[in-house]
Amino acid sequence: xxxxxxxxxxxxxxxxxxxxxxxxxxxxxxxxxxxxxxxxxxxxxxxxxxxxxxxxxxxxxxxxxxxxxxxxxxxxxxxxxxxxxxxxxxxxxxxxxxxxxxxxxxxxxxxxxxxxxxxxxxxxxxxxxxxxxxxxxxxxxxxxxxxxxxxxxxxxxxxxxxxxxxxxxxxxxxxxxxxxxxxxxxxxxxxxxxxxxxxxxxxxxxxxxxxxxxxxxxxxxxxxxxxxxxxxxxxxxxxxxxxxx
Numbered sequence: 588x589x590x591x592x593x594x595x596x597x598x599x600x601x602x603x604x605x606x607x608x609x610x611x612x613x614x615x616x617x618x619x620x621x622x623x624x625x626x627x628x629x630x631x632x633x634x635x636x637x638x639x640x641x642x643x644x645x646x647x648x649x650x651x652x653x654x655x656x657x658x659x660x661x662x663x664x665x666x667x668x669x670x671x672x673x674x675x676x677x678x679x680x681x682x683x684x685x686x687x688x689x690x691x692x693x694x695x696x697x698x699x700x701x702x703x704x705x706x707x708x709x710x711x712x713x714x715x716x717x718x719x720x721x722x723x724x725x726x727x728x729x730x731x732x733x734x735x736x737x738x739x740x741x742x743x744x745x746x747x748x749x750x751x752x753x754x755x756x757x758x759x760x761x762x763x764x765x766x767x768x769x770x771x772x773x774x775x776x777x778x779x780x781x782x783x784x785x786x787x788x789x790x791x792x793x794x795x796x797x798x799x800x801x802x803x804x805x806x807x808x809x810x811x812x813x814x815x816x817x818x819x820x821x822x823x824x825x826x827x828x829x830x831x832x
Contacts, residue, residue, distance in 0.1 A: 590632055590633065590634050591630060591632070591633045591634070591659045591660065592633070592634045592636070592654075592657070592658045592659050592660070593626055593630070593633050593634065593635045593636070593658060593659065593660040593661070593662060594636055594637075594654040594655065594658040594660075594661050594662070595618065595622060595623070595626075595635065595636065595637045595661075595662045595664070596638075596655075596661060596662065596663040596664065596672050596675045596676060596679075597614065597618065597622070597637065597662075597663075597664035597666075597669075597672060598614055598664075598667050598669040598671070598672060599611065599614065599615075599637075599638065599639050600614075602614065602667040602669060604667065604668070604694075604695065605695070609667065617711055618637060621709070621711060621715065621716060621719065622662065622664065622689070622719070623635055623637075624716060625709075625716055625719040625720045625723055626662065626723060628716075628720045629720050629723040629724045629727060630724075630727060633660075636654065636658075638650075638651055651675065652678065655675055655678050655679045655682070655683070656682050656683060657683075658683075658685075659685055659730075660685050660686070660687065660727065660730065661676075661679045661683075661685065661686045661687070662686075662687050662689060662723075663675070663676045663679070663686060663687070663688050663689070664689050664690070664691075665688055665689070665690050665697050665698075665701065665706070666689075666690050666691035666694035667694065668695075668698075673698070673701075676688070676701070680738075680739040680741050680742065681741055681742075684730070684734070684735065684736060684737055684738040684739075684742060685730045685734070685738065686738055686739070687706075687707060687722075687723060687726045687727075688701065688704055688705070688706035688707070689706060689707045689708075689709060689719070689722075689723075690706050690707070690708055690709070691708075691709060691710070691711055692708045692709065692710050692715075693710070693711070703740070704739060704740075707719060707722035707723060707726070708722075709722075766807075770802070770807075774798070774802050776798050777795070777798050777799065777802065780794065780795045780798065781795075
């Protein structure tokens with residue numbers, strides 16, 4: 588079984604609220620001793636990452652987006668009015684289910700747009716560890732049972748309306764042989780000569796060559812197919828040219 592992955596969205600730098608300021612070191616301590624510890628107890632073999640722990644080369648923004656798109660689970664701590672957290676939460680909600688929202692019990696109320704969503708409330712002390720473990724475990728168990736079920740209003744509406752998301756997959760490369768066959772089918776005169784040839788009837792090879800040369804769509808995939816098979820060389824081309832002068 589492959590290792591599950593979990594990406595944690597939370598503020599990293601100092602956070603100012605109407606009441607107090609939470610420092611970067613305090614947030615790091617909360618992550619290490621409470622959030623990450625609860626995640627490890629909930630899923631012992633899970634790979635847990637916060638943005639500042641990423642060792643992937645390149646811009647941190649690209650790595651964050653990749654983890655938001657592909658992580659099995661995402662934990663979003665919405666305890667503080669941090670715009671990056673809410674932006675990243677929105678990106679995750681738009682592309683993948685499997686998100687757990689958590690919030691410090693002492694923090695202000697969550698914004699109206701996500702107030703209807705379920706979240707796990709925790710206290711930032713030793714007594715808060717086990718309740719957080721239990722809440723996370725319940726969510727993970729649900730996601731494991733129904734991995735494709737929408738967990739937010741955006742995905743629910745997309746499913747209800749059969750919304751078609753953009754498909755960015757690269758188109759499969761069509762082989763030169765298939766391109767040749769399709770091009771030949773668009774030229775009835777060439778098809779007719781080839782059918783006669785297959786039936787054993789005499790075919791003017793010079794005429795067939797002239798027809799092919801009149802149709803660039805046929806010539807290009809023909810040359811590609813010959814080159815790929817090793818049947819096209821400069822010497823062969825010269826002999827072909829002399830034979831039909």
